[in-house]
Amino acid sequence: MFTLVILISGRGSNMQAILESLPRLPHVRVAAVISNRPDAAGLNTAQNAHIPTQVVDHTHYTARDDFDQALQQRIDEWQPNLVVLAGFMRILSREFVQHYAQRLINIHPSLLPAYKGLNTHQRVLDAGESRHGASVHFVTPELDDGPVILQAEVPVYSDDTAKNLAQRVLVEEHRLYPQAIRQLAARHKASS
Template sequence: MTRTRTAILISGGGSNMEALIKASQSDPDYPAEIVLVISNRPKAAGLTKAASLGIPAVAIDHKDYDSREDFEAEMQRQLISHNVDFICCAGFMRVLTGQFVSNWAGRMINIHPSLLPKYKGLNTHARAIAAREPWHGASVHYVTADLDSGSVITQIRVKVDDDDTPESLSQKVRAQEHNLYIRALKFALLDFTPRDPSTSDKR
């Protein structure tokens, strides 16, 4: 089978990234081939993990660029040079411009720690507890110009107990995230058709 060349964007430890890479490497029928990892933080532990798994790992420090557009232009250059057709954001802590998102519309997904459309943005676990939610969870969704607002591919939910703290609730959710993202990426690629390579320089 022809697998979709996929990049992962990270900012930290890369636990979801690692799960996706291992799923891709252990199952020849998995529809994604992870070919690149990019981090906006040069000291992100996920870069070392990716390299140890044989995946090209590139640091592009956003602080080195005068604008988001310049930073994203370098990301775009790396993505095109590695013939990437699909992007997974996995703990990538940068808000992307509308132009970059438009270039990758329908081919970029993100994992978010809440049951979207609830609790977009940050501090989702604390907000769910403060609202006395009985259930919390995580969602994988398509990335759009509006933060955490794209169509949801799939979700998992966990029970919020009376004694939960943001830290304990985060651990519950994270324990389910890896399998969620593996399933979601597989589902997203079921009907995915890569672009004609002749148009890749227009992304």
């Protein structure tokens, strides 16, 4: 069994897409969903799917390293093969990222290496790009810089707003993330 722990900070729409894909991923199991925010709507979604949930509230820690250590301890209790960032809005320390090297993935709303960081949709529009998309990548200590696992592309139309472009990209994210997990689970199974 290929075990995941999913980290969220909000509604967790990518987490929900992963949960909905589980019937098509017979060797994948979500062990837990962990949030840094007790009010994250995605916690209810996970609970409704009978997935254990936990909260490691970042506001209870004065130092980022202390938060990361507490989070790491919670994750490690589940012994996951893969830690999935699904709208987890915290920058993680180098030590945390290195602890999960090649086992920590993120989805980013751009065709990496282009448009790392925030506000990607508006930046793509401002630059006059003809295409945009999403990337699933391994997390490294440098922000949005890890090796890309999969990408999906969407066209940019002349009448696009950041909002409708974001909606089109999100549709692709929901398709792409489960596909990347399927690919990584297959690699894991082949190497076991």
